Amino acid sequence: METELPPFEIVFNEVTKHVSIAEADSTPARELAVTRLNSVYKELMSLNADVPPPMNQINGRLTDQVRKLKDAGNVSYKKGQFSDAARMYSLAIEMALKRAPWEGSAYQREELGVLYSNRAQAYMSSSSWGEAYVDADAAVYLKRTVAKAHFRKGKCLQHMGRLQEAKEAYQIGIEMPGLDGSDAELKTAMAEVDELLR
Missing domain, CATH: 1.25.40.10 (Tetratricopeptide repeat domain)
Structure with a gap:
């Protein structure tokens, strides 16, 4: 169930063409939203076009x-x-x-x-x-099906002495559906951590 936010005042600066929030209504969430809005506006204005380019067009x-x-x-x-x-x-x-x-x-x-x-x-x-x-x-987080990312995360945890977390990181990588197939390192590292945990 969504909760309604109380209304708040937005101020538009004619000179800078940016919006801001009245100081009395300012919260971190509102400030972040306004910062994002101003950022999108700046990007659109830099295009020197009437509309943004099509979605998924890469610069x-x-x-x-x-x-x-x-x-x-x-x-x-x-x-x-x-x-x-x-x-x-x-x-x-x-x-x-x-x-x-x-x-x-x-x-x-x-x-x-x-x-x-x-x-x-x-x-x-x-x-x-x-x-x-x-x-x-x-x-x-960004590339869940890449074995190297799981391996590196586990290795870092292992070297920081967080062996149980390292084991979990390796295990998640090994069990990840659609893994890129290069999970031999993960299995070797998992065996190594199991040995250390004994």
């Missing part, structure tokens, strides 16, 4: 920039420059998050899932287990 220039940053991160990772790799992946993530609200969310989830997973690996390689865990968890 090719932005995609190319994200790919170049990801590739630069991959090169740094292969050279053993893990902090530089993490920095490149971070820049790619920032760029990917700038997609317009009407662009395909499935495409953005796929893109971000790969980037968070890659950055998790870079953090793992430099033993930054907390940061790696946060990224691996985000990758699992």
Whole structure:
């Protein structure tokens, strides 16, 4: 059952073309909604067109920039420059998050899932287990059927001494329907954690 929100005053600034909420009516949820509204308005105005582009149209220039940053991160990772790799992946993530609200969310989830997973690996390689865990968890959320994401999440938990949670992460990955087929690492890691738990 939905609850009705009490009415509140929205203020439109003719000069900046932004909306805001009267101070007396301000709440964090309302401020967030207004921020999003202003963001969409800014995106629409930058198009210099009467209507937004069709749904699921992907900005090719932005995609190319994200790919170049990801590739630069991959090169740094292969050279053993893990902090530089993490920095490149971070820049790619920032760029990917700038997609317009009407662009395909499935495409953005796929893109971000790969980037968070890659950055998790870079953090793992430099033993930054907390940061790696946060990224691996985000990758699992975005791309549930990718074995690497579950493996990385479990490895982070294992290295942080959270063995039971690591086992659960591996188990979820192994049992995930539609897993991408590369679950051998998960099974090996699961056996390793079982041994440690004994």
